[in-house]
Amino acid sequence: MEDRRALLVVVEDHVLQRRRTVELIEQDPRLQLLSAHETLDDFFATQRQPDADRPDLVLLDLMVDRGPSVDPQAVARMVDEGILVLVFSAMASAPLLRAVLHTGVAGVVGKRDSEEDLLVAIHTALRHATWMSPEAAEIIAGDRARPRFSGQEERALILYASGLTLDAVAAELGVARETAKTYLERVKAKYAASGRIARTKTELRSEAARDQLID
Amino acid sequence: MTSPAIAGGRWSPLGLDPTDSVDDVNYRPGWLASALIQSIRQALLIGGVAWQVVVAGALLVSGGRIPRSVLLICLLVAVLALAGSFDVLPGWVALLAVYSSLYAYYYVAVELNSPFLFAVLWLQNLWWVLPAFVLRGWASIATSAVLLPALCLAELWMHPGWAADVPRSATVTGVGMTIASLIARRSLVRYATFVEKSAADAVRARHRLAALRKAALESAEDRRILHDTVINTLGSVAAGRGAVSARDLVRERCRSDVARVESRWAQRPTHAPVLNVDKWSVRYGVQVHYSGTPPEVLVTVLPEAALQALDGAVGELVQNAAKHSGMTDVGVDAHVDEKQVTVTVHDGGVGFDGNIEPGRGLATSVLARARDAGIDASIMTAPGQGVDARLRWQRPEHAELDPPETATSLADAVEERLGWVWTAAVTAVGVLIESANHPGRLTLAYPALALVAVGAGLAWSARLWPGWARALVVVYLVLAAPACFVLAFGGVDFGQSSVIPWQAIAVTPTLILLRSNLHSRAGFWWAAAAVTTAVVVTTVVLQYHAQPAAPVVVVGAMPPLFVVTFWYVVIGVVRSLADRGQEAARAATQARAESEAEMAIARGRRELIDGGLAKALELLRSIADGSRDPHASRVQQECSAHESYLRHTTLLDARMLWLGPWVIRAFAEARARGIQLVFRGGEGVDAESADSAAALGALVLGAIAATPPGKSLSVSLYGGPKTDQLIIVGDGVREADLSHLPTGDGWSHGMQRLSEQILIEVAWPCVDAHPQ
Numbered sequence: 001m002e003d004r005r006a007l008l009v010v011v012e013d014h015v016l017q018r019r020r021t022v023e024l025i026e027q028d029p030r031l032q033l034l035s036a037h038e039t040l041d042d043f044f045a046t047q048r049q050p051d052a053d054r055p056d057l058v059l060l061d062l063m064v065d066r067g068p069s070v071d072p073q074a075v076a077r078m079v080d081e082g083i084l085v086l087v088f089s090a091m092a093s094a095p096l097l098r099a100v101l102h103t104g105v106a107g108v109v110g111k112r113d114s115e116e117d118l119l120v121a122i123h124t125a126l127r128h129a130t131w132m133s134p135e136a137a138e139i140i141a142g143d144r145a146r147p148r149f150s151g152q153e154e155r156a157l158i159l160y161a162s163g164l165t166l167d168a169v170a171a172e173l174g175v176a177r178e179t180a181k182t183y184l185e186r187v188k189a190k191y192a193a194s195g196r197i198a199r200t201k202t203e204l205r206s207e208a209a210r211d212q213l214i215d
Numbered sequence: 216m217t218s219p220a221i222a223g224g225r226w227s228p229l230g231l232d233p234t235d236s237v238d239d240v241n242y243r244p245g246w247l248a249s250a251l252i253q254s255i256r257q258a259l260l261i262g263g264v265a266w267q268v269v270v271a272g273a274l275l276v277s278g279g280r281i282p283r284s285v286l287l288i289c290l291l292v293a294v295l296a297l298a299g300s301f302d303v304l305p306g307w308v309a310l311l312a313v314y315s316s317l318y319a320y321y322y323v324a325v326e327l328n329s330p331f332l333f334a335v336l337w338l339q340n341l342w343w344v345l346p347a348f349v350l351r352g353w354a355s356i357a358t359s360a361v362l363l364p365a366l367c368l369a370e371l372w373m374h375p376g377w378a379a380d381v382p383r384s385a386t387v388t389g390v391g392m393t394i395a396s397l398i399a400r401r402s403l404v405r406y407a408t409f410v411e412k413s414a415a416d417a418v419r420a421r422h423r424l425a426a427l428r429k430a431a432l433e434s435a436e437d438r439r440i441l442h443d444t445v446i447n448t449l450g451s452v453a454a455g456r457g458a459v460s461a462r463d464l465v466r467e468r469c470r471s472d473v474a475r476v477e478s479r480w481a482q483r484p485t486h487a488p489v490l491n492v493d494k495w496s497v498r499y500g501v502q503v504h505y506s507g508t509p510p511e512v513l514v515t516v517l518p519e520a521a522l523q524a525l526d527g528a529v530g531e532l533v534q535n536a537a538k539h540s541g542m543t544d545v546g547v548d549a550h551v552d553e554k555q556v557t558v559t560v561h562d563g564g565v566g567f568d569g570n571i572e573p574g575r576g577l578a579t580s581v582l583a584r585a586r587d588a589g590i591d592a593s594i595m596t597a598p599g600q601g602v603d604a605r606l607r608w609q610r611p612e613h614a615e616l617d618p619p620e621t622a623t624s625l626a627d628a629v630e631e632r633l634g635w636v637w638t639a640a641v642t643a644v645g646v647l648i649e650s651a652n653h654p655g656r657l658t659l660a661y662p663a664l665a666l667v668a669v670g671a672g673l674a675w676s677a678r679l680w681p682g683w684a685r686a687l688v689v690v691y692l693v694l695a696a697p698a699c700f701v702l703a704f705g706g707v708d709f710g711q712s713s714v715i716p717w718q719a720i721a722v723t724p725t726l727i728l729l730r731s732n733l734h735s736r737a738g739f740w741w742a743a744a745a746v747t748t749a750v751v752v753t754t755v756v757l758q759y760h761a762q763p764a765a766p767v768v769v770v771g772a773m774p775p776l777f778v779v780t781f782w783y784v785v786i787g788v789v790r791s792l793a794d795r796g797q798e799a800a801r802a803a804t805q806a807r808a809e810s811e812a813e814m815a816i817a818r819g820r821r822e823l824i825d826g827g828l829a830k831a832l833e834l835l836r837s838i839a840d841g842s843r844d845p846h847a848s849r850v851q852q853e854c855s856a857h858e859s860y861l862r863h864t865t866l867l868d869a870r871m872l873w874l875g876p877w878v879i880r881a882f883a884e885a886r887a888r889g890i891q892l893v894f895r896g897g898e899g900v901d902a903e904s905a906d907s908a909a910a911l912g913a914l915v916l917g918a919i920a921a922t923p924p925g926k927s928l929s930v931s932l933y934g935g936p937k938t939d940q941l942i943i944v945g946d947g948v949r950e951a952d953l954s955h956l957p958t959g960d961g962w963s964h965g966m967q968r969l970s971e972q973i974l975i976e977v978a979w980p981c982v983d984a985h986p987q
Contacts, residue, residue: 023457
């Protein structure tokens with residue numbers, strides 16, 4: 001990854017949002033824009049070309065104007081093929097976001113998050129770590145059927161989702177900032193694993209983590 | 216004892232659900248009454264099968280003078296009655312089979328005072344109930360009118376030497392049973408119709424709620440379009456930089472978003488905004504100042520009719536002030552609390568003498584209009600003192616979950632009415648038979664009937680008596696039951712001379728009064744045990760003294776057993792329907808309440824969105840036509856504020872029945888104070904009740920009041936397995952200005968400052984966690 005710039009695809013139907021995202025990616029020397037598309041189908045169409053480059057990460061908007069929203073199964077196929085998917089969403093539909101979270105996406109970043117947060121989220125995902133915006137935390141925390149978290153994880157999730165800064169969450173929990181961040185990453189990992197897909201070693205490990213067999 | 220019931224028009228032990236039939240597209244009104252009558256007919260015909268066993272048993276103990284081949288008739292009739300009960304044969308075929316068998320039984324009967332004839336006569340007596348439940352209307356009366364004299368004539372023709380008291384008793388009993396059965400049928404049909412109506416109401420209310428939720432999905436599509444267009448565009452402009460680098464592209468996008476949303480919104484039914492002071496200011500040429508609870512909140516509280524009446528009345532008052540007060544400013548103030556909505560309109564003008572002429576001006580346009588919609592209206596004024604008008608709408612105390620007449624109360628009434636009718640019929644018919652059969656003789660049957668009559672009088676009076684007195688009446692009836700049995704048997708000399716006119720069912724009213732009129736289960740079972748003991752003791756004593764009447768006592772115990780069993784079956788069905796009817800009525804009321812609440816919240820949310828959307832579209836329009844620059848930081852800030860407001864209001868959950876109106880009010884107040892409110896509602900999270908919602912709402916409103924303008928405040932609801940949580944996070948919130956944290960049974964709360972942020976947490980037991 002250090003040898004070359006990461007190849008990114010942007011799927012975003014809103015032209016102004018797309019321009020903003022493309023500009024941000026182009027300004028980052030570690031990232032390279034492979035292509036930008038209005039819909040996921042457009043992206044799949046380019047991928048079917050024989051000489052198509054495979055992206056490292058797809059920055060994906062879930063809602064499409066004048067068309068159906070993104071199909072979680074299509075996202076699951078991308079994830080299965082080893083493409084990192086970072087959801088970039090206004091989070092207007094909590095059920096859709098939850099369904100996509102079950103597919104094992106790399107993270108969720110909100111459209112109203114800062115540009116810095118968007119870039120940090122992209123780089124976090126490229127390191128195969130998870131990223132969760134406060135809004136995504138809210139969607140998870142608002143789900144009564146959320147996976148079983150440890151006491152600290154649940155508390156960190158709810159406080160973060162309620163609007164506290166990461167520093168304030170850490171202060172409230174009496175832990176270091178990094179520890180609070182770790183709690184939130186575990187929460188994200190457990191939630192992504194709650195789809196109970198356990199076909200690979202990694203997925204099995206996640207399932208075990210959900211049941212708190214391992215940490 | 217299980218209740219017979221019918222599901223889908225067929226016999227089923229699973230119970231009868233009136234709502235099943237109403238849900239059916241092929242629903243026929245009156246289905247439930249038909250099903251109820253059919254279930255009683257089935258019970259009677261199965262009773263007819265069982266009575267053939269009694270007749271066969273009586274035949275076997277009656278000696279060898281009756282041919283055993285009669286047993287085949289018993290078997291045939293039993294098979295036909297059974298086939299009729301399962302609808303293999305029409306009910307009238309089974310009815311004719313039962314009555315045809317009577318001719319055969321009379322024909323082979325040899326002795327007047329035999330257990331066999333006694334059993335046959337009671338088959339005849341009891342089954343006069345059958346026509347009312349097998350045939351309809353006049354057909355049932357005509358059948359009884361034909362069969363009754365025909366049977367009596369046949370008996371006289373076959374056995375001219377027998378005493379005349381047999382056909383006489385049979386006739387009087389038959390007439391009494393026919394009348395009682397017709398009254399019972401009528402009561403049961405009326406009752407079933409009521410329950411069916413409750414069920415139909417419940418289904419209609421459920422359908423309405425479903426339609427409402429379907430409409431909410433349409434509304435969700437509107438919100439999705441808003442997100443994809445206006446909200447995203449506002450967010451992009453707010454982000455600035457690359458998103459707005461191409462001005463032409465931004466303007467084109469703004470133009471297309473405005474056109475798209477306006478065309479979509481134009482398709483919706485229009486709903487004129489209420490208490491629109493801007494409109495009144497322009498129309499009437501006065502400055503109208505609005506204060507207090509925003510109109511967006513009023514629409515979530517007031518029903519539609521009251522809302523429209525209030526809007527019209529306030530408009531008239533503003534117009535009146537503009538015309539007559541001589542002032543240029545009019546004040547309108549609205550206030551909502553847990554009990555009422557109060558709107559006052561005041562001007563400081565010339566006023567008047569307070570004399571409002573009926574039928575004209577304010578009397579019609581304000582007072583009458585308001586009162587017609589359930590709003591109290593009063594006008595206080597005096598010359599030189601201005602006009603102060605007050606309009607007050609009071610909230611209903613609580614949602615009425617129990618309709619005034621419930622299936623249960625009606626079931627009680629039906630059960631009691633049938634109890635009185637049966638008691639009156641047995642007593643009246645008994646006196647008639649006794650006086651006809653034993654003219655001028657005071658037999659022991661009279662004291663038996665007197666015990667019943669006194670018991671009925673006591674039970675009637677006991678409705679108004681205290682518990683201990685009712686207990687004494689229960690004791691009386693428990694003791695009267697075996698006494699009745701023994702005395703009624705004594706009326707026929709304990710079987711020593713003639714047993715045929717034995718009024719064996721004289722005992723039944725005591726048991727039925729205990730069960731259905733005094734509602735004493737224990738008393739009923741004690742009385743049943745006492746009667747059983749009396750039967751056993753009487754039989755043993757007669758057997759010990761070698762009296763031939765011993766088998767007759769056992770046969771004589773059968774009519775009361777059949778009557779009381781049948782009673783239990785019918786009342787069981789009625790009670791089962793009552794439970795379901797009550798459940799249906801509650802479901803209907805609940806669905807109606809939910810519909811109204813959801814409609815009110817949806818209306819409020821729409822007001823909020825429409826209000827914010829109008830201003831957002833105005834901003835986008837100004838960007839589109841070039842009058843405002845998307846690069847300007849002021850424009851970007853405005854876009855950011857509009858984006859946040861619209862995004863959060865569109866995500867409000869209309870099913871948040873208790874907290875919904877408070878959240879809408881919070882948005883309205885935050886907007887008025889220039890505070891950016893972020894609301895996050897957990898799915899299915901709500902307050903426990905109106906009171907707890909009011910406490911939580913007051914806390915949120917207090918936090919908004921304690922937040923400096925320009926700051927942001929986050930309010931989140933989370934659902935857990937045992938408790939739900941409200942968490943408020945705010946920047947720069949003045950702790951001293953916060954209201955007290957709400958408390959309650961099982962509630963907990965906390966507040967602390969974390970750097971610049973303040974954290975308030977309140978938890979309460981979630982509804983699902985309450986013990987049932």
